Amino acid sequence: MSDDVLSIIPTDAGWQPDRAAADRALVLVERLTPGVVDGVDVEIDMTWHDAVTAVDARFEIAVWNPERLWFDDAELAAVAEALGHAVRQVRARL
Template sequence: MSDDVLSVIPADPWWRPGQEAADRAAALAAELAPMLDDDDEVEIDVSWHETVQFVDCYSNLMRITCPLCAGSIDLEWWQEFGDAHEDEGLSTLEVQVPCCSGSTSLEDLRFDWPCGFARFEIAIWNPNRTWFDDDELAALGAALGHPVRQIYAHI
């Protein structure tokens, strides 16, 4: 069985909220994510990490493009990179890309479907919707106390 996960992360990968702000934003996310039926509540996981973690869109990822040369970045290279940093996270977002050997930030890679990097995440499992609209994202950011981005994963 597959799952869909709609994640909300801070726009700044290094930023983390306090508990009260996280609780407010998670409660709002629960309101905005409709239930599958009358008996099921949407499952929401709130996570804090010591290091920056990759927030993946999994099978939604179609391609990655380099911001320096506009070349394609091989998805196998990306998978190996992610596997190497899965347990300990990332201490820096700087990376040497394989396409042109240039140095750039992971945040600047162009992911086709959005992916992100964060030390904090609200993950809504099987939310019975896809993206939040701009007004909903702004409300989630206000509840959290920091602008947010969203990632939609199919696992």
Template sequence: MSDDVLSVIPTDPYWQPDRAAADRAAAIAAELAPGPPGGVAVQIDITWHDTLTLVDCGANLEKISCPLCRTPIDTEWWADQIGVRHDDGYTTLVVEVPCCGGTTSLDDLDYHWPCGFARFEIAIWNPERTWFSDEELATIANALGNPVRQIRAHI
């Protein structure tokens, strides 16, 4: 069986909210992503990660491109970079991209579908919707106290 997870993370990968803000934002997310009509409510996980954590889109990942020169980036190179940084707790996301030799962040690569890094995450399991609208994300961000973005994973 596969699952879909709609995650909301801060745009600043290092930022973490306090418990009250996290609970407010998760409550709004629950209202915006209820389970199927007459069914069980969706599961929502609120997680504070000790170190930066990759929040990826799972099987939805189609391609990655360089934000500097727009050249496609080989997923094997990307996986190697993720592996190295995972082993050191993501102490840095800075990379030299192989296409143009420029310096950027793993968080700033152009992912199709979105991926990101975070120390805080609200994960909604198997929501009955694909994405939050910009207005809905702004409402969640206001409750959380920090701008947010969303990632939809298929696992």
């Protein structure tokens, strides 16, 4: 069975947030992700990488099997504000 993953990453591939900013962004992504509050099996991972990865970033918030296709522009702007850096999203099927 394949998984869908919707990743939110900084627009600058080498940039990484501090822990407090990352935690703020993660809490916001959890609130914006359908299913998390309702107990649906949605996993959200926050990862710092030592080098730029396949998603073209050193920091990533990944939503596994989200109950949505994309975050809208206003939601991405809110995540960017929480993180302190502009973000973009990447979707993949693994």
